[in-house]
Amino acid sequence: MEDTTNQPPTADASLYNGQPTDTGPSCPSARLTSCTPSISKNKGWVSVENVPTPNKQWFVLRVSYGRILKAKTLVEAKGMVYYIPLRYKEVRKQGKKRIITKPLLPSLIFVHASAEQVETLLHNIKIVANESRALLSYYFDHTIHLQDNPNRNPPLTIQDEVMNNFICLTSIKNPHIIPVTSNSIQFKLGDNVVVTEGEFKGVHGRVARIAGQQRVIVELFDECLVATAYVPREAMKKYE
Template sequence: MEETTNLSPKADASLYNGQPTDTGSSCPSAGLTSCTPSIQENKGGVSVENVPSGNKQWFVLRVIYGRIIKAQTFVEAKGLECYVPLRYKEVRKQGKKRIITEPLLPSFLFVHASAEQVDYLLQDKNIKAFENRTLLRYYYDHTSHCENAPTKNPPLIIADTAMDNFIRLTSIHNPHIIPVTSDNIKYKLGDEVVITEGEFKDIHGRVTRIAGQQRVLVELFDGYLVATAYVPKNAMKPYVEH
């Protein structure tokens, strides 16, 4: 059963409530184009908190479906920063409209840490003992391969600029922000723009039409996108990367 939360959102919204298949072969250490040897199993009692934290990056981890809050609690208990985007949803109870939150991407957790820290985290025996299944594991970048192992994919890493844009969008309390995948879009993605006014100001993405409305799509990775609510043409301008 999918978890629902009324936590005060550090972030809001999740993308797609499906479970994309992860067929990538394991590349033991993180990196976009290189594949370095995995850290050996911790035999000296070193905890995640004591692992070098330099060169932090945003890693995408797969979570057992419906266990995103348990995964968040587990990671934060290790002293690591993570992000769970939430979706704001309007519901009616006893004739009154309420806004609730639920995980936008119930199969994904975003962890901001070094490659060494994530490796140590995923070696924790409690992860593998969870309900006889692995609570957390790498999600792999299927668009690239490890330099030293060309048949394997490296763990997926999200660039800071892309993650900042995604967090900014999914932190807006608007129930009309919707999750989509590239399969749902029957329109050619248009020009890349930045929104200049309103609650979506400074969000940048590509213009498209969904459900008969002009919106701006933010793509985080591998065809997973979030669409804003309706944005008028005069509230956007061409985006120029600095």
């Protein structure tokens, strides 16, 4: 993602249809309901709100290496709702604090659309002479198989309430929010909890220890896990 060094320290950590999003510490507009996000202004920022939309769901699409901005431009031009989580980092240049942003998951883009819309999008992408792979492709769900073809997996889709929780976490402006792998978690994922205090209030996940710190892990699917910064035990409660 581009260097946003001219932005103030409140630069956001996500892109929602190309706009910065600000759900606030308790994520009031990323409600855990079965619904479709839309964009609305809130105190000068853009927040995630929800209205029901039939026949649409969140698709996970792979982006070929180093081409996340091109993918963003293409999906945006098609008028499709998408989400790209960003990670922001504070750096100092010539003694001044600056903010730079990078994609949190540079090989993925999340698109909210109907199956027909996504199929049309992918079929219209052509591989040019100097490229070996298409810009976008399906991320397949390897846990299930197609009923009419047991040798194939369907495209991976994310339930609205799970995606809303993921957006809630990755929209928080904290440089210690990090992607993790199961190998980096020092013990088996523990209790299901909801954070009750602090900037991560409202985030649902499972307790784990990473780099010597107690954190809450949000799992979008098997290979996509994101960790909060340190969360004290008194700031969470078990969630069934």
